[in-house]
Amino acid sequence: MANAEAAAAATGSGASVEKVEDVREIMKFGVMTTPALAIDGKVRAAGRVLSPTEIEGLLRS
């Protein structure tokens, strides 16, 4: 969460970060391992915590 915020700030895109905690909401992403990260509604990583640099790479791509 903090990593995602740091990465969003680093890209300067003004992206907002939201933590989804409700299982039903999580399942809508089809994720089976937490924590997971979705960008613009698409799951990009699941089952591990990404470093800010990794998230930045995902955001820029």
Place this chain on the structure above:
Amino acid sequence: MTAPAAVSPPAPAQKSGWSGAQAASALCHALALALWTTLYWVIAPASEWLTYHLLGLSPGSRLASAVAFLLFEVPKVLLLLVLVVFLVGVIRSWFTPARTRALLAGRRESAGNVLAGLLGIVTPFCSCSAVPLFIGFVEAGIPLGVTLSFLISAPMVNEVALVLLFGLFGWKVAALYLGTGLAIAIASGFVMGRMKLGRFVEPWVYELTVGAGSEAEERVSFEERLAKGRQAVREIVGRVWPYVVAGIAVGAGIHGYAPAGLLAGVMGRSAWWSVPAAVLIGVPMYSNAAGIIPVVQALLEKGAALGTVLAFMMAVIGLSFPELVILRKVLRPPLIAAFVGVVSVGILIVGYLFNAVL
């Protein structure tokens, strides 16, 4: 888990043989293995030298016996853990939950139960993810009993427990634990599948619309798999080592000071009630394998029967209260009760069987 294509470097060099970085990585892993092997062989002489020469303890004394046990077992078990957790971490990079689900989807019961039990060993699992995993399995049409086989096997038969059993009890007990743990997972899942418990799954689970296939499978290089192994060592060994040390220290105390045969009356073969008592005490206890196994090993040495000890370990490791609380989100109380009941019966059977046979 997923390293999207945009991030992974386009690597034309990899096609034409090893790059410099790959060669360096291979060399590092080879050196680490050589260091591991050397360390493993010097533990025994080093622990004796430390105990009897440096500390000057006289051979045969109780203190010397406890100290020698501690100084030998702690580094041995930690070294074994590092190696096995690394290897399992690498192997697990092939078995993501998404792939396991794909392997299980469309299987019928019985064969599905067996496969689910086996996949439970190699699929990375944390009880914190039990709920999304359960829903993901059910939504994929995997029968409830097969899903439950997976959920029993995954925590009970794990690499940390097997390493400790191998290191402290020898390969026979480790193999027994593996075999009987799997048998319990397979049989319990099958039995619960027959009991038609689907109506005790929270109804909202079936009403969910699950996004499918968004955990895309991507090509993972061998280098990334090795990195997963190293990550597993950092995470798992980093988390369990204090329990290993504490467990072995308590074990060492029992080893050196408790009189032999102390427990024969209470946990011995002749006490018929010891197996159910071990399960009753074990279920609410929540300890990881790392902490409980060294203590149990010392108990075995002091006259406890193997079946009773196995039953106790399985109850502690396999049925954990926090996991049941987590599963309560998707399973209604009758199903939770059936889960605990059926698995406990399985553990009881294993306990009595080994007390009778061995």
